[in-house]
Amino acid sequence: MGSATAWAASRRGLSVTLVEQFAADHDRGSSHGSARIVRRSYDDPTYTRLTGRAFELWRELELDSGTALLRMLGGLDFGERDYIDGVAAQFRDAVVTHEILDAGEAERRWPGLRFEGPVIHHPQGGTVDAAAAVAAFESGAARHGAVLRFETAVVEVREVPGGVRAELSDGSAVTAARAVVAAGAWLSDLLGDRVRLPELTVTEQEVFHFPRLDPDAPPWPSVVHEYGGGVYHLQGGRDGGPGDDRKIGVHYGGRPTRPDHRDRVVSPETRAAMVEYVSRWMPGCAPTPRGEATCLYTSTPSEDFLLDEVGALVVCSPCSGHGAKFAPLIGELTTGLVTGAGDVPERFRLAAHLGSAKG
Ligand SMILES: Cc1cc2nc3c(=O)[nH]c(=O)nc-3n(C[C@H](O)[C@H](O)[C@H](O)COP(=O)(O)OP(=O)(O)OC[C@H]3O[C@@H](n4cnc5c(N)ncnc54)[C@H](O)[C@@H]3O)c2cc1C
CATH class of the missing domain: 3.30.9.10 (D-Amino Acid Oxidase, subunit A, domain 2)
Known part of the structure; x- marks a missing residue:
């Protein structure tokens, strides 16, 4: 979903840096394999x-x-x-x-x-083909000017005046107007202490x-x-x-x-x-x-996607066991949240998840 967002945002001319903690084509999350x-x-x-x-x-x-x-x-x-x-x-x-x-x-x-x-x-x-799709998103994003940084973890992401700052595992930092956090199974670890999330x-x-x-x-x-x-x-x-x-x-x-x-x-x-x-x-x-x-x-308890903005952060996850088929659309929806031109179904917003009986 992060790679799909990088493709969608970079082909709209936005300046994009994609940060991934593991190597390209890794098998430690949800999007590996060919089917x-x-x-x-x-x-x-x-x-x-x-x-x-x-x-x-x-x-x-x-x-x-x-x-x-x-x-x-x-x-x-x-x-x-x-x-x-x-x-x-x-x-x-x-x-x-x-x-x-x-x-x-x-x-x-x-x-x-x-x-x-x-x-x-x-x-x-x-x-x-999930793995080929991730590769296509990433190579497309790079062709449209995105910077891809693999084997670099985001240690912390926080709001700063004018935007966000992500501290990276190699000691460097990225500052930006907005950050899309598409951390999959790691979402609670990365954001749980600063954003109220539904039970994941x-x-x-x-x-x-x-x-x-x-x-x-x-x-x-x-x-x-x-x-x-x-x-x-x-x-x-x-x-x-x-x-x-x-x-x-x-x-x-x-x-x-x-x-x-x-x-x-x-x-x-x-x-x-x-x-x-x-x-x-x-x-x-x-x-x-x-x-x-x-x-x-x-x-999520409802199996609905979680797509919303919290200040300068955009939360783009989790995709609840059925997200692959929507990947390029999720990239579009999160990019829409970044640019303000978004059209995200209300049930994907945090308020809907937190307000639900199960959430
Ligand atoms: C067995 C299985 C079968 C499935 N079958 C289908 C199907 O048939 N159809 C369908 O539509 N969907 C299916 N899905 C669901 C679909 O694959 C997922 O919804 C989708 O892959 C989720 O992608 P993601 O980007 O949210 O997570 P991921 O692909 O896991 O991406 C999250 C990324 O964030 C990175 N990351 C996390 N924390 C940090 C950090 N601090 N710093 C830097 N990087 C970080 C991770 O390393 C990872 O690469 C299936 C899933 C599984 C597991």
Whole structure:
């Protein structure tokens, strides 16, 4: 989200310095790896609308960087009936092309997958290459004049007359009119003592890569199955090793952790649950994972994004386990907060989070 902001702000001609505590392309936060789901399917009008704007901006990033980032394989949603009805209602309202199939039709169309009906298919879904997107944001920002400083941590950021001052781990400092803090799982550590934040939960999420039995068969769409803790799976890109496979994970139920003290352990229980799921619902995959990894979610109680300004600071985080698909739009929204031309949904503001029953 910080790199997306750097791209959005620098191409508007703003003077930008991006400060990242780790090396470029690191795997210690939330945005590494080559595959995240992009889709329009939300049972919520705000997010369905925002996905439309995000897709336009993804295409701009692809053109600006000369890199293909999206694989438009389509999206499938099925499972819990209220959710499916809600997605269908939002598709109708937002005029998103879609079709509704029963389970048998879906199984004939996507052999190797099992369904419980109804199944919603929409073509405007697929995957984004997350690591390549971060690289594209950063190289684009650099081309538009941004200064990128890796392996340099912000030790403290505070308001000073006329703006902000960030003290850096190498002893230097950056002063600026505004600072966007997009620290992901580290947000509370960096800002918690000066900004009242909602409760932010950092969890270690486990993902697995299962090979397709027929590697030459057409790739399946991205799938969200409202079942148990919410299962998703998608074409896994490069992460599981050579050749494509299926990346699969469960949305809810990650282990609470702290970003600097995580164990990166994949639990045998989760692995066994995923093997059972694949055996039952994905017979077109070998039921033995060939790769596994962990990644961090940072979630607000409502799972809404947190985007707001506090004096000269802009808080741009956390993106609650579903932010990747919105990254270029979040860069636009935070840049809008910086320039005053912003149009951030009120529910993303601090007041909405702090005023919510759970917050
Ligand atoms: C397993 C998994 C699957 C997911 N699947 C999907 C999906 O299918 N679709 C989807 O839309 N979203 C998905 N997401 C969510 C999405 O990946 C995240 O919302 C997004 O990556 C969050 O990005 P971020 O910039 O907030 O955090 P990060 O990428 O972690 O970036 C925060 C950065 O701030 C840096 N930083 C922190 N503190 C400091 C400091 N003091 N000084 C300098 N730098 C600092 C960190 O080093 C880090 O690089 C998934 C997430 C996970 C973990």
